[in-house]
Each structure stands twice: as C-alpha cells, then as structure tokens.
Amino acid sequence: MVGPEEGSEFEKDELFEHHKVVASKGQEPLRVDKFLMNFIENAVRNKIQQAAKEGHIWVNDVAVKQNYKVKAGDEVRVLFEYPPHEDLLVPEDLPINIVYEDDVLLVVNKEPGMVVHPGHGNYSGTLINALLYHIKDLPVNRNERPGLVHRIDKDTSGLLVIAKTDAAMTFLSKQFFEKTSEREYVALVWGNVKEESGTVEGHIGRHPTNRLQMTVYPDGDQGKDAVTHFKVIERLGYITLISCKLETGRTHQIRAHMKYIGHTLFNDERYGGERILKGTTFTKYKQFVENAFKLLPRQALHAKTLGFVHPVSKEFMRFDSEIPKDMALCIEKWRQYSKNSATELGESESE
Known part of the structure; x- marks a missing residue:
C-alpha cells in the first residue's frame, strides 16, 4: 500500500473531472440532467441521473441531485473516481528539483x-x-x-x-x-x-x-x-x-x-x-x-x-x-x- 496527499496508504478518495460547463449569463433555470444533455456528446439522460444519485455531479463545488436547477453563472462539473481517458502518462521535459x-x-x-x-x-x-x-x-x-x-x-x-x-x-x-x-x-x-x-x-x-x-x-x-x-x-x-x-x-x-x-x-x-x-x-x-x-x-x-x-x-x-x-x-x-x-x-x- 502506498499513500495519498501528505501521507501513505492510497485510498479511493480522489476525483477526476470528466466534464466542466459554466452556465451562461442568459441561462434560465433548468434541471441539471437536462442541462448536461445539451453539452455532453452522446449523453444518455438516465446515466446522467444515475451519476447524480451517486454524487458525481457537482455545482459550485457541492454535489447535487438530478433535479437541481442550474442558474446563470453556475459551474457544473462531472467527477468520477477514474480518469476520463487512459493515456495520461505522457513523458514531458519539465524542470524538477x-x-x-x-x-x-x-x-x-x-x-x-x-x-x-x-x-x-x-x-x-x-x-x-x-x-x-x-x-x-x-x-x-x-x-x-x-x-x-x-x-x-x-x-x-x-x-x-x-x-x-x-x-x-x-x-x-x-x-x-x-x-x-x-x-x-x-x-x-x-x-x-x-x-x-x-x-x-x-x-x-x-x-x-x-x-x-x-x-x-x-x-x-x-x-x-x-x-x-x-x-x-x-x-x-x-x-x-x-x-x-x-x-x-x-x-x-x-x-x-x-x-x-x-x-x-x-x-x-x-x-x-x-x-x-x-x-x-x-x-x-x-x-x-x-x-x-x-x-x-x-x-x-x-x-x-x-x-x-x-x-x-x-x-x-x-x-x-x-x-x-x-x-x-x-x-x-x-x-x-x-x-x-x-x-x-x-x-x-x-x-
């Protein structure tokens, strides 16, 4: 076992951002599941609703249910415990001490x-x-x-x-x-x-x-x-x-x-x-x-x-x-x- 921020044992407690949408100034109140259907390609509404039930849909850093009404300026994010794509480990020539x-x-x-x-x-x-x-x-x-x-x-x-x-x-x-x-x-x-x-x-x-x-x-x-x-x-x-x-x-x-x-x-x-x-x-x-x-x-x-x-x-x-x-x-x-x-x-x- 190995460890997390500030420590040891890695835990299933980190979240990966899959989608992020900021509602425009003209956004009328709209259920978050319907709102996300407009922005996520090939989205299925029942899957979005299930994600909300499991606490994976966040608005302004707070988990919300599928009936939350998105308002102008809201920051809507979909977070899961796995990365959105697999090929993340790309070598980069960056300075390290x-x-x-x-x-x-x-x-x-x-x-x-x-x-x-x-x-x-x-x-x-x-x-x-x-x-x-x-x-x-x-x-x-x-x-x-x-x-x-x-x-x-x-x-x-x-x-x-x-x-x-x-x-x-x-x-x-x-x-x-x-x-x-x-x-x-x-x-x-x-x-x-x-x-x-x-x-x-x-x-x-x-x-x-x-x-x-x-x-x-x-x-x-x-x-x-x-x-x-x-x-x-x-x-x-x-x-x-x-x-x-x-x-x-x-x-x-x-x-x-x-x-x-x-x-x-x-x-x-x-x-x-x-x-x-x-x-x-x-x-x-x-x-x-x-x-x-x-x-x-x-x-x-x-x-x-x-x-x-x-x-x-x-x-x-x-x-x-x-x-x-x-x-x-x-x-x-x-x-x-x-x-x-x-x-x-x-x-x-x-x-």
Whole structure:
C-alpha cells in the first residue's frame, strides 16, 4: 500500500473531472440532467441521473441531485473516481528539483503549483509526466501510478521519495504503511496556538456535502484513523508557525486536522483559510493580510523533512529542505508585523 496527499496508504478518495460547463449569463433555470444533455456528446439522460444519485455531479463545488436547477453563472462539473481517458502518462521535459538519486530511488523537492500525478482536471505538466521523461521505466504502485510511494497536494511544496524499481517500491511503501517513515511539515495557521505541542486524533473522510474537502469524524463512525503531532515553532500574533509530524497519511490530513482544532492553514482556499479568520477590523490590517496572501498565493504548507530506510543499504536516510521563498517571505512579513504591533502596544501602555 502506498499513500495519498501528505501521507501513505492510497485510498479511493480522489476525483477526476470528466466534464466542466459554466452556465451562461442568459441561462434560465433548468434541471441539471437536462442541462448536461445539451453539452455532453452522446449523453444518455438516465446515466446522467444515475451519476447524480451517486454524487458525481457537482455545482459550485457541492454535489447535487438530478433535479437541481442550474442558474446563470453556475459551474457544473462531472467527477468520477477514474480518469476520463487512459493515456495520461505522457513523458514531458519539465524542470524538477532532484536532491538525491541512486539506482533504486530518487528524492524530489516539489515546487508549489505542480500536480504530482495526472487526473482531476490536470492531465499534463505533472511530476509524473516529468519523471517519465527523466526515467524510462518506473515501477507502478497498486493504483498504476509510476514511482509514487506517497504524494503531496498541488499547492503544498516539499520532499517526495520516488521508487525506481519494483523492489524499492515494495520496501518503501511498507515503511509508509507501517508508519516507520519520518515526515515533518511546517505550516502557518490562523490564530495563536495556545499549547506548545499537542496531538490531533480524529478519523478523516470525505465531507458529506463537499467532496472536494476532507473532514474529521471524531466519533470514528466514518473515515479512517488519523494522527497528527504538532509543535509551535514561532508565534506571530494572529498566526502561528508550527511543525507537524504525521503518524498516519490521510488525504489533506494536516489541512483537515488543523481546521478541526480551530487553526485553519493560512490562505488555504479549499478550507476557508483565504479569509481573515483572526485579527482586527482595521482597514490597515485588512490590507496587510491581503498583501500577505499575494506573497503566498497558496496554502502555507511545506513538506520539510523526509526520512526512511534505504531499500538496499538498509541505512536510515534523512533529507531536509529549506522553506520555499514565497512562504519565507510571508513568514518574515508576519514577523515584522508582530514586532511592530508589540512595540506600538508597549508604547501606548507606557503613555
């Protein structure tokens, strides 16, 4: 078994975009099944209705039934758990940052914005496309994904290990499944995290209405068990820089767990972190946060450290990466704001 975003065990929880239609400004209210019949070639209405019943038709990122009335401006998407066409794995000459490579594996420091593997509306320009150009014969995991032992989100930066042989794939995947690999992330989260360190436990599964999100089921009645250990690195006023170590590897684990405890990742659009969640109502502060969003136009999450036992030498290898420039600039901006705010507060108290 091998793993999903931010972790290990690959799960049947990702969705591939088959169709996407934005209703025009002149669109009169129309049932979504009838609406899609006008846009999907060779569509059969009962199949569209069945897709809706199974939760595969989405309007504005929310699953809808076949009787939903499409309105002007609605974004209608058809999402399934399999790719829309098979031949997605095309080698592409794309730049990738390889920090280590030998005969059986390589470690890549992925840039933010690069999708790890084709699918879900991204069928080219992915890390896998680049790796297939660099290495001709990559082993596949049980989901037919070449080289992938684990993966991280498109807008998460950081370290990934890639297997180059079947034996390495099996050996490395076992470590992720048995939780013996080492993975540390750094994240900026909204709010002042009160505890210096702590552990978040709670099953993670698909959100009941927005399947592009994961959510926490604390009673364990749904989803899969997930454990995240966190530690405060630096307090920066209305946000906190933290370290997260994964004991499990569920899709969006850090993003879902941190939101669950009230500390959504900074500028995490999918989970609501692109809004001002903590701070003042002053216009000056609002402008400051908007400028910080511009510096870091993605969720503030970086896979900083990766450790594992080498499949051949059996030595433990640990790799560390620098915080990328966009995140570093954002942290420094908040650091200066926090210092200035503390100075202003001190001066006002002394007057």
